[in-house]
Amino acid sequence: MSDVIRDEFVDRIQAIGNAKSNESVELNAKVTETVRTIHFRDGQFVKKGQSLVELTRAEESANLAEARSSLDNAKREYDRAIKLEKDAFVSEAQVDKLRSDLEMAQARVGALQARIGDRLIRAPFDGIMGLRSISPGDVVTPQTVVATVDDISVIKLDFSVPEAYIGVLKDGMTVYARTNAYPDRRFEGEVTSIDSRVDPVTRSITVRAEITNQDFALRPGMLLTVDLVRDRSMSLMVPESALVPAGDKQYVLVVEDGKAVRREVTIGRRVPGKVEIVDGVKEGETVIIEGTVRVRPGGAVKIVERREMKKTESAEATADTAKADESTPTPTPAPADGSDG
Template sequence: MRSLLVYLLAIVALGVGAWFAFPDWFGRGDGDATLSSQPRSSIAPVVVAHVVRAPFAERLEALGTVIANESVDITPNRADHVTAIHFEDGQRVERDQVLFEMNTAEERAELAAAVANLEDAERNLKRATDLHAEELVSDSEFDAAKTAVAAAEARVEALKATIADREVRAPFDGVLGLRHISVGAYVQPATLVTTLDDLSVVKLDFTIPETWLPAVRSGMAILARSDAWPNDEFRGRVETLDTRLDPSTRSVVVRAEMPNPDTKLRPGMLLKVAVDRGEEPVLQIPEAAVVPVGSEQFVWSIGEGDVAHRVEVELGRRRPGRVEVRGGLEQGQRVVVEGIVRVRDGEAVAVVATREVEGD
């Protein structure tokens, strides 16, 4: 037991001696002191953008409803049976094109009788004219013959108009909706046969607050989007404003007009409308440069020697991807937009790229 203790003490003594004799073996040499004094972090790479002064329009967003340029319900002129239909669902038609016909048998029979009566009246007038020239009939008899012809002509024209009314025609160029009747159906003036819409151009109604009345005017451009066509932008112009405001909301209806060549926009669709007003140049930076801390906002400004400085800023209006600067920065200054996490106040950074702010 005693010999084992002596053996262990000898091993410890050898270790202590080696620790003092060969310090480099244990990482205590001068070389280690030099390494520990070197910085372990490298310079942060960043992307910057300049503070620019550019137009910054204030945007109003609203919801609008699409309305056809022209729209009408196609209904019969009287109660009767349908004898012919000349259109299909969704068909494009031209003005005065016959859409359907109603029973005209009775009117055509009356027209035939009226034509015969007119021919008889014309023959009587011819005889009366000859006799009147020879003074064989009185003036009153001659006038009566002329009146009979005029009355017969009026009757014929009236019956022709009645028959024409039994042919229901398209009042304007457009696209028909669904057909709601069949041949032989008994219809009345209130019966909906189909619809007709002019979709080459559509109208868009939306409301704006009264505070925007001075800014919105006829001819102003608008931008609209639809959930049905999320990748499309629909552009148009303000056509007119309603003459009256809604007293409960203090808003006014604006009607815009938009071309619709591919008929993607249909009556009744809901669109998200954007209207811009004011394009005064203001200072602005990319939204990515802003770092919020509680109720404060700051950015990393890059000064001389590419040294970063934390700067508190006062911000204004926002638009997608950019924000108005009302205080704290000047035009031409550089701010960090990428690599913000590694930036430290008073430390130099490595500017690897510059991004421009996109204005209106």
């Protein structure tokens, strides 16, 4: 036996999604040079701007020291000329030339600083380092992948939905996702964007959701099953096993005054193990869920055990509600004489 209950019904769209990094980059050297020092470990969390790889820069450092010395001399000459110009000991043309020399010296220092900067590879954002494939002493070129960085604090989950659902898709819709890597966990996120085009081959549209991933449990490339919550409503529900089909109609056996009464019902949506009843029963009524083929309408029944249908605890639970335990005793049909036996 089971009571008719009013429970939350979650209308979902199911799909398969691929996890992607919030941000992902392959870092390359800007110049061809020898690796001097590596400042990160495989899988290490790094901060934006943190030094990752340092390339050899001895020649550039020497040239920079020379350029800075020339800049200091140019600045002294220019400052001296400015003072002498006031007393008319230096012409305006000479001052202009010294100013030009100073600016050129400043530009050369800046250029050499930039060249040294090209030999220091930094993290462009907070993230997790991938497995390194270089070692100190290796010669790298602009085509060499020096390191990979992934920001996985947020996971982007892309999945395809049939074009028939385009009318109900919108940003902010709740998404629940699961992966075989964590069978006991459910990850929650929300839709952040919907593609502008429908795939003409699959007749589907790509939807992107974002899932907070502060513990880094999810990784780029993982496959997840997705439940996109379309709607929530409170509905009358009975176990699916309570239905007694007859032709194109559906019936349930309701227990009234100790007897089984066959009643036609209008069913709505289904979830594993449960079905929505639109019309035909009331909340709190008792229906027979096992042994229905052996129970005669109008016959007396003896309630051996009443089973309470577990209410949905969350949207995800509607998909995971187990079917009734087959070991539970079935209602015992009364003898033909109508006695309680």
